[in-house]
Amino acid sequence: MKALVYTGTMQSEIRDMPLAEMQAGQVIIDVNHCGICGSDMHAWHGLDERRIPPLILGHEAIGIARSGKFAGQRVVVNPLMACGSCFACTHGDEHLCPSRELLGMRHAGAFAEQLIVKEDNLTAVSDNLSDANAALAEPLACAVNAVRLAEKHISDRQAGVVVLGGGAIGLLAAMVFSDLGYQDIHIAETNGLRREMIESLGNFRTYDPISGAPACERVDIVLDAVGSGRTRAAASAMVRAGGVISHIGLQDSEPGLDTRRITLQEIQFTGSYCYRKAEFAEAVRLLEAGIITGDGWVEVRDLDRGAQSFIDIHEGNAPPKIILDIKG
């Protein structure tokens, strides 16, 4: 099968790859679309020790099941695999399973014509949901989860919200806040192209964190979708006393978080990772209902442009999300 293979630091290319052997409970998916995630970029930069080249990346997939109960149907893929029997799995937190695996990490991912995945990880979607929007289910589930964790502390819809990072996760989180009724939503984004794109959506105010600050009276919630020492420093400086920082970005592990201010001002700092089944289902619901779409900020490109797309994202010449059209 044809696949985009991550071959080494900042390198990827189209190759003909064999399909892995199928295990019990698994089915083959003919992949329609798969989005490029920040974590794919992180791997491509050679910064993810869990993703060793050569590897087929990609875990934001929509395709058609070849067999099983979804045979012939369009399905979105939940790429998270868990053991099902540990403390986390039996307490509803399968995303925290110590044996968890993600497609495109040690198992072959979805930048390929075919993908092997357990049937349990599939959700059939309605015909009126486009492939491009369906491919947003996985990142949207991440965003739903990060917003849920923020709302465990502050669920006042009058709250001032600042999202750090206007990539797909940050923008989708802003959209989730907006759908919940939050109105004072600011997005920090250094890339002018992305700021313009986000402003045109209408619901959000953007600012350049290099030169400015959010025009926000009170920052109750910060959602850090970058996760660098710099953004943690910014988040812990701007959030109000008693506020919450929901931290989903994984850019680096540099110091920056002001633990003294977090303590003296009783700030909640919460890690956010992936999603539970409930958040994935909520993401599919939001997409099927047309409440959240990729209109105006997602670009679909042929798989053949995949290698160049990684370079374009690296160089800042890309919208918040590029989705690869695998079947062309």
Add this chain to the structure above:
Amino acid sequence: MKALVYTGTMQSEIRDMPLAEMQAGQVIIDVNHCGICGSDMHAWHGLDERRIPPLILGHEAIGIARSGKFAGQRVVVNPLMACGSCFACTHGDEHLCPSRELLGMRHAGAFAEQLIVKEDNLTAVSDNLSDANAALAEPLACAVNAVRLAEKHISDRQAGVVVLGGGAIGLLAAMVFSDLGYQDIHIAETNGLRREMIESLGNFRTYDPISGAPACERVDIVLDAVGSGRTRAAASAMVRAGGVISHIGLQDSEPGLDTRRITLQEIQFTGSYCYRKAEFAEAVRLLEAGIITGDGWVEVRDLDRGAQSFIDIHEGNAPPKIILDIKG
């Protein structure tokens, strides 16, 4: 009046000091007892920029009101002063008021024969509560608050709890967990004298974090009552996925917190500062009911031994709490 005055880094001495002028709503308290807090030690070490010598430290006070509605009665002092009208104050979080002040910080504290404080900050206590136990109200309120914040995330009484630091705050927090029904409570303490004292109380298992780890199957909750880079590193390494770190210590601002693990394992890191009125009232209730006492771990010393007591605590020759008997 006679007072123990912090005069410079690692120095304090008995001096005759004038009483400040009284403002509207304030009363004079003849101080009976006042405990030495870790934050007094921090100031004495010259590490607290908010506490400038010469200064009367001390904010864990019990005494007798000279005037007002509590005239002649024994009262415990809530040393936290807030504006009463800001966002935090009007949302029940007076401890997060940006104008908050603490006795013994910029206002004269309670290592003195008299103390001036607002009547609103006083709670009358029953005769059967000893001065030594009453002086624990303030640190116990801090502990109640730190436990409350941990329990916002995990309130399963089967949880494994590790408290970092067997000083007064750590030990009181362990006692609060114990009273709530938690049974698997471990305390990390480097001082062998304190470990022995804590073990003799019966409800807690101690360990030396320099050489060991808690004998705990699953660490659901870590309460960091030290607040150093080292303890934050230990806390973020030992807490289970989905667990909570309640952070009340303020020893340093060094890096150590593993924000990557906190994110990938969806850990909650919550700052804890002082207490609201509800936690202070709960502390007084626990003391008056005899549920929590200083028996076996608190030492009362005359004010004249105050200067030496700071040195003894510094040198590790002290129990978790020394309370100064002011009236002698």
